[in-house]
Amino acid sequence: MTTMRDVAAAAGVSPMTVSNVLAGRTNVSEETRRRVLEVVERTGYRVNTAAQSLRRGRTGIVGLAVPEVHSHYFGLLAARLIARLAPEGLRVVVEQTGASREGELAAITASRVSAYDGLVLSAVGLDPDDVLAIAGDLPVVVLGERQDVRRFDHVEMANTDGAAAATRLLLERGCRRLVALGMPDLAALAPSDDDGPRPQGPGHLGDAFRLRALGVRTAVDAVPGARALAVSGVRSTLSGGAELAREALAREPGLDGLVCATDTLAIGALRALADAGRRVPDDVLVVGFDDVADAAYTVPSLSSVSPGHDWMVEETTRLLLRRMADPAAAPERSTSPFSVVERESTRRLLRTPDAT
Amino acid sequence: MTTMRDVAAAAGVSPMTVSNVLAGRTNVSEETRRRVLEVVERTGYRVNTAAQSLRRGRTGIVGLAVPEVHSHYFGLLAARLIARLAPEGLRVVVEQTGASREGELAAITASRVSAYDGLVLSAVGLDPDDVLAIAGDLPVVVLGERQDVRRFDHVEMANTDGAAAATRLLLERGCRRLVALGMPDLAALAPSDDDGPRPQGPGHLGDAFRLRALGVRTAVDAVPGARALAVSGVRSTLSGGAELAREALAREPGLDGLVCATDTLAIGALRALADAGRRVPDDVLVVGFDDVADAAYTVPSLSSVSPGHDWMVEETTRLLLRRMADPAAAPERSTSPFSVVERESTRRLLRTPDAT
DNA sequence: TTGAAAGCGGTACCAC
DNA sequence: GTGGTACCGCTTTCAA
Numbered sequence: 001m002t003t004m005r006d007v008a009a010a011a012g013v014s015p016m017t018v019s020n021v022l023a024g025r026t027n028v029s030e031e032t033r034r035r036v037l038e039v040v041e042r043t044g045y046r047v048n049t050a051a052q053s054l055r056r057g058r059t060g061i062v063g064l065a066v067p068e069v070h071s072h073y074f075g076l077l078a079a080r081l082i083a084r085l086a087p088e089g090l091r092v093v094v095e096q097t098g099a100s101r102e103g104e105l106a107a108i109t110a111s112r113v114s115a116y117d118g119l120v121l122s123a124v125g126l127d128p129d130d131v132l133a134i135a136g137d138l139p140v141v142v143l144g145e146r147q148d149v150r151r152f153d154h155v156e157m158a159n160t161d162g163a164a165a166a167t168r169l170l171l172e173r174g175c176r177r178l179v180a181l182g183m184p185d186l187a188a189l190a191p192s193d194d195d196g197p198r199p200q201g202p203g204h205l206g207d208a209f210r211l212r213a214l215g216v217r218t219a220v221d222a223v224p225g226a227r228a229l230a231v232s233g234v235r236s237t238l239s240g241g242a243e244l245a246r247e248a249l250a251r252e253p254g255l256d257g258l259v260c261a262t263d264t265l266a267i268g269a270l271r272a273l274a275d276a277g278r279r280v281p282d283d284v285l286v287v288g289f290d291d292v293a294d295a296a297y298t299v300p301s302l303s304s305v306s307p308g309h310d311w312m313v314e315e316t317t318r319l320l321l322r323r324m325a326d327p328a329a330a331p332e333r334s335t336s337p338f339s340v341v342e343r344e345s346t347r348r349l350l351r352t353p354d355a356t
Numbered sequence: 357m358t359t360m361r362d363v364a365a366a367a368g369v370s371p372m373t374v375s376n377v378l379a380g381r382t383n384v385s386e387e388t389r390r391r392v393l394e395v396v397e398r399t400g401y402r403v404n405t406a407a408q409s410l411r412r413g414r415t416g417i418v419g420l421a422v423p424e425v426h427s428h429y430f431g432l433l434a435a436r437l438i439a440r441l442a443p444e445g446l447r448v449v450v451e452q453t454g455a456s457r458e459g460e461l462a463a464i465t466a467s468r469v470s471a472y473d474g475l476v477l478s479a480v481g482l483d484p485d486d487v488l489a490i491a492g493d494l495p496v497v498v499l500g501e502r503q504d505v506r507r508f509d510h511v512e513m514a515n516t517d518g519a520a521a522a523t524r525l526l527l528e529r530g531c532r533r534l535v536a537l538g539m540p541d542l543a544a545l546a547p548s549d550d551d552g553p554r555p556q557g558p559g560h561l562g563d564a565f566r567l568r569a570l571g572v573r574t575a576v577d578a579v580p581g582a583r584a585l586a587v588s589g590v591r592s593t594l595s596g597g598a599e600l601a602r603e604a605l606a607r608e609p610g611l612d613g614l615v616c617a618t619d620t621l622a623i624g625a626l627r628a629l630a631d632a633g634r635r636v637p638d639d640v641l642v643v644g645f646d647d648v649a650d651a652a653y654t655v656p657s658l659s660s661v662s663p664g665h666d667w668m669v670e671e672t673t674r675l676l677l678r679r680m681a682d683p684a685a686a687p688e689r690s691t692s693p694f695s696v697v698e699r700e701s702t703r704r705l706l707r708t709p710d711a712t
Numbered sequence: 713t714t715g716a717a718a719g720c721g722g723t724a725c726c727a728c
Numbered sequence: 729g730t731g732g733t734a735c736c737g738c739t740t741t742c743a744a
Contacts (some may be wrong), residue, residue: 003722013730051721054738083425183517238652297598297626298654383714409720540721717741720740723735727732
């Protein structure tokens with residue numbers, strides 16, 4: 001192993017000067033710099049990042065804890081975040097939490113986390129208190145979920161509004177028998193006559209899907225004669241989507257519209273609908289959430305709520321860097337703008353909508 | 357910041373004893389252990405991994421350098437490798453190389469690499485010499501690509517044989533006008549009358565797709581009256597697949613079979629075929645490569661060459677751990693078993709095959 | 713069973 | 729411009 005000391009000796013300078021050269025500091029003569037770089041080149045010397053981290057107190061690594069690495073949405077998110085943080089000199093370690101409280105705890109826990117300069121947490125099962133207790137003073141940005149986490153920086157999706165907009169699209173196309181696929185039971189949510197779209201719930205982080213369900217309900221409640229059934233399931237997987245769609249068909253045979261909690265579920269559902277001989281969009285309209293890359297390439301292509309990926313990644317990065325720079329900064333939160341991207345899966349009028 | 361020293365002081369022992377307790381070493385009295393753990397608990401102390409890494413000489417981090425993080429195949433690979441290495445106490449940093457030599461060089465280069473205990477490299481543009489020069493003594497496992505890298509541990513896919521099997525499937529179904537989508541020009545490959553399936557080429561790592569093209573050619577050459585046109589493109593993306601499929605239709609209007617270099621390309625192609633009014637599998641049969649999760653959920657579902665994901669990840673892990681344990685071990689290589697998974701996209705006889 | 717000493721390989725600080 | 733000194737926080741070694 002070549003060390004900085006070795007390089008210094010070979011170049012006839014002190015380790016400190018080698019350090020200065022490699023860090024690009026300006027207080028080195030051109031001649032010395034050249035000589036040092038020549039030795040570095042020749043010996044293939046690399047700085048030891050462990051020593052560097054110890055001395056500097058920073059590792060240059062950011063953790064990204066997501067429920068499932070291998071899902072359309074989180075794959076997209078990870079790829080974008082990796083690309084975005086690279087020029088900031090930060091690398092990303094992806095931790096898989098398996099959508100469980102235990103997994104999330106394990107991901108944040110103890111030794112692991114101390115290796116990170118920051119953590120981006122897409123939590124599903126955790127309490128804010130869990131996070132607080134374990135993360136300690138680690139900069140944390142919470143992603144896309146819970147609405148009342150005021151102690152953390154927080155980048156939220158327009159879960160409720162996005163789902164409501166998607167649902168309205170189906171209703172405008174004439175759908176009246178909706179299923180909210182992969183969302184919690186709508187009836188179990190806060191009553192629709194309370195004064196806002198925020199359920200008061202037990203305060204855990206994992207209610208993106210609950211908020212989406214609320215959006216569906218809000219939109220459906222506004223249209224007399226329309227109804228929505230929730231067919232619930234936790235994991236957002238292709239097979240889960242297919243399975244839930246089969247269940248939906250069994251429980252709501254007159255089904256004419258499917259609002260899916262994620263695009264992954266929607267893609268699985270498209271497959272199950274094809275198996276069942278239901279044509280999309282001729283018999284059933286389908287809309288997803290996330291606007292993943294695949295949505296534009298399914299057959300039929302999938303309408304979806306686009307959460308503004310660029311914006312989310314940019315905002316996440318901004319908050320993370322800000323907190324890393326200033327741990328005492330007041331927590332900030334923001335909600336991504338969204339849009340409904342319409343594609344083939346909703347491009348059909350099932351019946352003329354009633355005058356409203 | 358709480359340090360081990362602080363904990364030791366609070367527990368009335370030496371730092372060394374704290375270290376022993378936390379490392380689970382047995383030479384500590386039960387009483388002492390309890391006292392130390394109590395303080396650890398109370399203070400929320402976490403060992404500093406940078407210091408640990410420096411002292412131990414290992415970081416517990418493995419790099420995974422792939423052309424594109426956000427692709428079906430590499431997403432799958434990353435997820436599996438992360439899951440597999442986690443119980444070994446290894447975390448994975450994903451580096452995106454952008455399928456370019458420069459990107460790959462950057463990924464391996466300099467400071468970055470010294471932070472890793474090992475590197476899994478899915479190289480596309482690199483020379484073995486590049487890798488050798490830069491990786492130095494870093495344990496490297498090369499994935500899925502080049503065939504003549506004898507200086508590295510190497511886990512190969514059955515590129516040629518897999519593609520040949522996929523192609524034969526189409527030929528048996530009666531296809532005679534094939535297009536090899538996303539593969540290099542078949543005519544530019546080694547002549548089919550040479551004695552083996554290995555092109556001698558300029559020796560860079562990135563020829564998984566070339567090997568697949570060779571498999572297509574071999575299979576097509578064995579069937580009189582069949583022909584295959586290569587429609588080339590580098591990136592394996594959905595949009596690329598759609599684009600190449602459009603080009604394929606333009607250049608080979610009588611197209612009746614599509615062998616795609618990857619499932620991602622195939623999924624994009626399915627979409628373009630639907631747009632062009634070509635029915636799959638009624639008019640055109642399509643087969644992909646990789647057997648990603650989505651292949652079973654497209655409409656029609658996609659036949660694909662399955663490279664044995666479990667096996668590949670297991671083998672990669674084995675080789676990596678082995679080399680980390682013994683840097684001097686002789687390089688080993690192995691080729692994944694494969695199977696052709698038939699789904700709807702090839703489930704149709706276009707014409708009765710000629711007696712063969 | 714416990715702990716003192718000696719670094720691991722860098723870099724901040726400050727004197728020269 | 730250059731470099732000595734200390735020390736980041738942990739663990740290996742070995743003596744007590």
